[in-house]
Amino acid sequence: MDMEQLKNKLMPIASCSSYEAASLIMEAHVKDVMTSHRYEHSVGVARLASTLCSERGIDPFKGYFIGIAHDMFKQISLDECSKMVTYFKLGAKYKKNINLAHSKLAAAFLRYEIGIKDEDVLNAISYHTTGRRGMSQLEMIAFVADAAEENRTYKFVGEIRKLLDEKRLTEACLITINGVLEFLTANHFNIDSDSIEAKKWLEENI
Numbered sequence: 001m002d003m004e005q006l007k008n009k010l011m012p013i014a015s016c017s018s019y020e021a022a023s024l025i026m027e028a029h030v031k032d033v034m035t036s037h038r039y040e041h042s043v044g045v046a047r048l049a050s051t052l053c054s055e056r057g058i059d060p061f062k063g064y065f066i067g068i069a070h071d072m073f074k075q076i077s078l079d080e081c082s083k084m085v086t087y088f089k090l091g092a093k094y095k096k097n098i099n100l101a102h103s104k105l106a107a108a109f110l111r112y113e114i115g116i117k118d119e120d121v122l123n124a125i126s127y128h129t130t131g132r133r134g135m136s137q138l139e140m141i142a143f144v145a146d147a148a149e150e151n152r153t154y155k156f157v158g159e160i161r162k163l164l165d166e167k168r169l170t171e172a173c174l175i176t177i178n179g180v181l182e183f184l185t186a187n188h189f190n191i192d193s194d195s196i197e198a199k200k201w202l203e204e205n206i
Helices: 003-015 019-033 036-055 060-069 078-087 098-114 119-126 137-148 157-165 169-186 193-204
Strands: none
Touching: 003 019, 003 098, 019 036, 019 060, 036 060, 036 137, 060 119, 060 137, 078 098, 098 119, 119 137, 137 157, 137 169, 157 169, 169 193
16 A cells, blocks of 8 residues: 555544544554554554553543554555655655654654644654653653553563553653663664663653
């Protein structure tokens, strides 16, 4: 599906009066195009983000929409990634780097092609992979929900879930970013400057 076809398919989101309605459209799309594993992960993130939003007085369907949309470009090809990065003028570091680019592409697509104007929602999607300095509550929710949704099984996910049960969101985010940085370092991957700044900021705010 090219970008124009995708835009036409998801354009009804632009006229939705609630994130609940928008979530239904987005979920039907990702279920259609994702592998079952990626779809189950997205639903898991959406459910956890929705719960965390409810606990903090934020529209739970905002969290659900972010969760269901956050990986919408995670499975595109490297060539598609590079073309979209060029189209949205995101910068050379995102070309042929789906792990880093997919969040930025999702936010850019929803902003420029669909017309979503909610900056908090767009930022939560854009920074769900790296985090950043000065994250809002919604951004922290998206970041930690991606790491701690029910299908995750890595070594420190239990610690993150315990902190979330205790309503210690900032600390849960710090454990998450530390784990991300440890993984990237161990595998000799480049570390985005936003992740480094996110770690410093979270430490300052605990």
